[in-house]
Amino acid sequence: MAFEGLADRLQNTFQKIKGKGKVTEADVKEMTREVRLALLEADVNFKVVKDFIKRIKERAVGQEVMQSLTPGQQVIKVVKEELTDLMGGEQSKIAVANRPPTVIMMVGLQGAGKTTTTGKLANHLRKQHNRNPLLVAADVYRPAAINQLETLGNQLDMPVFSKGTEANPVDIANEAIQQAKDNHNDYVIIDTAGRLHVDEHLMDELQQIRQNVQPNETFLVVDAMTGQDAVNVAETFNEQLDVTGVVLTKLDGDTRGGAALSIKAVTDKPIKFAGMGEKLDQLEPFYPDRMAQRILG
């Protein structure tokens, strides 16, 4: 389950401080030491942990007095607020086009969950927002990826634009957008090619699509279970493509939480959605406050 390991550790730590009527500087020191270790063990980026601990120390020692809470509870409240901030604070919504269609480009490494997430996102837009998306198969290197998207389109009963493996991805994207305009699809979600590792050719291709199509959103799909690797991938993609948001997949299997807790601080790009399972309805908008709540109990 998401964050289970981290949640267990932190909840243990806070159990000790919860009921305290007086929290001394030594208590805060002990608490921050344990939080620091728990975050490092959860594979949170080293620098992110350092800054985080500094902030909670400052706030917990000179904390504001609230009569409804014990000092112990106030310290926990500070940590919860800082964890929420660390994951982006407010929930970040999709940026929509002034005139439809809104174009979303999905990028990421092979296996991260890009194609599945393309289907999930389309399903979410239809179910929650009554939208009518067009899916676009722009991974021209892997026939299997095109088939996979077509299968998802069938399952969802949604149109999929594809031109096989011979066409150029920029042309595919442009033609798809034209078709969406003609057929009144208000969203276009482009599933681009992925590789097993970041490579220059792939980045060139994605940059070309991005420059030509000027998507409203460029969503980077990363696998939460890969921890700091996901953070490094996010940094590279963001430098090259200036992504607008992150989708964290496989959060259902991530007991540690290192990627979820580091990506916003490292890339300054919000996590917009989280994948919580393989099924098409298992994509959720990412709410930092609910995630912090889940971690701290």
Ligand code: GDP
């Ligand atoms: P792509 O190569 O990036 O397009 O990756 P796929 O969409 O083919 O997904 C790779 C694998 O990850 C598939 O087996 C998916 O079912 C699985 N997957 C994707 N998202 C999630 C998720 O949120 N949770 C879980 N448990 N599995 C996921």
